Amino acid sequence: MRVRGLLERAVAEGVVPGLAFGLVRRGGEAFTLHLGLAQRVPEPEALTPRHLFDLASLTKPLFTLKEVLKAxxxxxxxxxDPLSQHLPELLWLKDHPLKGVSLRALLAHTSGLPAWEALYALGEGEALKQRLLQHPWPLGEPTYSDIGYMLLGLVLERVRGRPLAAFPLPQGFSFRPPRELAVATEACPWRGRVLKGEVHDENAYALGGAAGHAGLFGTLEGVLGELRAILEGTWLSPAAMEEMLRPHGDRLLSWERKRPGWWGGSLASERAFGHTGFTGVAVLVEPERGYAWALLTNAVHPTRHRPSLHPLRRAVGNSVAAEVGP
Incomplete structure (x- = not known):
């Protein structure tokens, strides 16, 4: 595929240390490619198909959305359902509009919750979960919100009676990957080490390593398996898939829709959807054209201070769309 040249150049020019790319077609074969390094420092380590990437915010659609819809x-x-129906201790001393926010609004990022806060600086574990529940979060204009997905993670733990890290996962996924098979991320100033096999997101780490917004690790093969199931309509029941694909502004439930300047490229179809993650990962699904692709990288290794990956993602999306065709 012509996309190979784009990706080989990205690794050779140091845009990312390493990457895994895969394309699946509905009812067809998959194309996969692994290039570069799983780790640069302290010693170089070649990337292999067995390596698991920190999927960062891909946790939202590939785990949290799926688990909510299964429930x-x-x-x-x-x-x-209002959030307080499943988390009755939510702001128990206050009459706050967050109590009535629906699970749908959290999934679609329409609740008005803030995008992010440095919760990891306030505590960890169960104490931090209680802080998350008792903080009087301000509600404003709808925005993409990690906070909303942290709350969804607590709902899932409540209805299933187990921590997220104990949820069964498809083959190729883990919340606790073996260190030797994990792709390295940042040399973290807060934790004082190169992160390998532990979640990069600080809030997810403080919440125990598995949270509704981040924490999932996956191989390229595992991610492509999920994308193929979405394409073939077997990921969830037909009714749940229909609900997932209902538009909510410039989003579906969890997923981003194509819009002007989108990272998925201008040649993506109008019904294309996908998601990105801070560590340098992205997936895109073309339901009408019958294909999907995943680009998994360790762009934050050894530091998050790097250029945007949007140009590379757009180039990949346009190249694939042009080659695969309508």
Missing amino acids: VEEGLLDLD
């Missing part, structure tokens, strides 16, 4: 299918949740 809806089983009658444990409804998308229009």
